[in-house]
Amino acid sequence: MTTVRDVRSVLYATAILFAVAIVGIRGLFLWLEYRNAIDRAEASTRDLALLVEENTKRALETSDLLLREIVVYVQSKGGVEAAADSSDIHDFLASLTERSATSDQFLIVDSHGFPVATSSNPAPMRTSFADVAWFLSLRDGAETYIGDPFVRGKGEEMLYTYNRRIDDANGTFAGVAHVILKPTILQTISRPDAGADNLILGLWGRDGRIIARTGLTPEQLNFSLAQSRILNAMASEKSGTFRSDVTADQVERIVSFRRLEQWPVIVTASIPLATALSSWTGGFYWSTALAAVVLAAFGGLTTIGARLSYRVEETQNQLQKANDDLAQANTDLEKALADKVVLLQEIHHRVKNNLQVTSSLLQMQSRRFTDPTVKAAFRETQDRLRSIGLIHDTLYRRETGGMVDLQEYLDRLINELSATYGAADRGISVELNAEPISIGLERAAPLALAMTEAISNAFKHAFEPGRGGRIVISAVRIDDQIEVSVRDTGKGVSDVRETDSSLGMRLIRAFADQLGGSFSIEAKDGTIFRLRIPA
Secondary structure, three states: OOOHHHHHHHHHHHHHHHHHHHHHHHHHHHHHHHHHHHHHHHHHHHHHHHHHHHHHHHHHHHHHHHHHHHHHHHHHHOOHHHHHOOOOHHHHHHHHHOOOOOEEEEEEEEOOOOEEEEOOOOOOOOOOOOOOHHHHHHHOOOOEEEOOOEEEOOOOEEEEEEEEEEEOOOOOEEEEEEEEEOOHHHHHHOOHHHOOOOOEEEEEEOOOEEEEEOOOOHHHOOOEOOOOHHHOOOOOOOEEEEEEOOOOOOOOEEEEEEEOOOOOEEEEEEEEHHHHOHHHHHHHHHHHHHHHHHHHHHHHHHHHHHHHHHHHHHHHHHHHHOOOOHHHHHHHHHHHHHHHHHHHHHHHHHHHHHHHHHHHHHHHHHOOOOOHHHHHHHHHHHHHHHHHHHHHHHHHHOOOOOEEEHHHHHHHHHHHHHHHOOHHHHOEEEEEEEOOOEEEHHHHHHHHHHHHHHHHHHHHHOOOOOOOEEEEEEEEEEOOEEEEEEEEOOOOOOOHHHHHOOHHHHHHHHHHHHOOOEEEEEEOOOEEEEEEEEO
């Protein structure tokens, strides 16, 4: 024989298993969501690095072709000094600027490091570049050099340079063809209005020196990738993705890089790890709070159940001791039964409150989403919780034991759903024709959920926007069966098979099977839903 103590042990074991299941399942989903967030961020940085690579190659190829034209032009004029005296040199350089969207300014620098012609000013300033890295490198024999970055003005515009050596007829260094480039693609992709204010894109030399970078400040001009995995552990790889805290802003980032084959340049795209995980972090805190609430609610119910088991055990002991005094035993029994009724009412009250808390949490969570489908799913779940809560509230308000007055319950359910779906504002009238029928709690729950689905479907799908109508709900006893129906004057069911495949219809079918009944849908001056269950 199963004792109350055995039942209590099963109750405790069930509570522990439920808690472990909630924590374990949610932990698994959190881990999967974490991996998905990281994978999405890595894929995004890889795509951006590829995009920057293609645009950088085009910009450098275009700039190289234009600088070659300058070299040919200078040689056709007889050298740098002769070209400087040409009357059309300024117009020639200015025309090159118009042929490239990334070119800001062209210069011709003589062998001493002084500019002799520019595209921006017919009379160039006598500024010396003799000690600049790109000039020294080309003077010492390099053919081309991608220069270091600099910030123009008040730090609002970042530029970098590309340079080509000019030789005289004898092959001796004669000067430099120089172009100032705008990293247009970096600035376009990382604009704050594009939702990428935490994104950093960069161009780097193969020695780790910085060439161009979004968000670059004067203090970061000398930042280097010398300690980065790109130049160490991953030096042999053409592309890759990794996490790094060796960044100018000292923030751990997800970094993707690609090496340009033709040019000594590495492109990078990175986003902060915190940004990549921002949505996951919000979901983590929300799910932790929700799990805590659910566990607390279940723990409360478990405590109530345990207390009830103790009461039942105590009652059994009292009944055993009352064999010699029947009158006293009857008195004790009546007291125990009264206690049970009060306790059951308390259970119904707490269950209703817990369902209301859960529904409120779902409503708060739905505000975080903008997708209408997701919001509709949240609202449908709230409707189902509300229908169960009404059953327990009805039992709590009326001392009817475990029997639910169907007429009273349907009247309250209609009022709740009418308010939820704005029946009055939409011009939809709802009528109830119900006989006094009482059913047990074990059948009231599935019947309530089935009616919630049917009435909600009528509100959601029966009436065109801007057109009102009427919904009639009835509950009658026919022979040895109870028939409940929902009739609307809306547009009717266009495809019964499609309707049968919806989640709501599948739920109704499951509830009908659980009740040992059947349901049907008929399109006749609207839609008629009928559910018959044994009386």
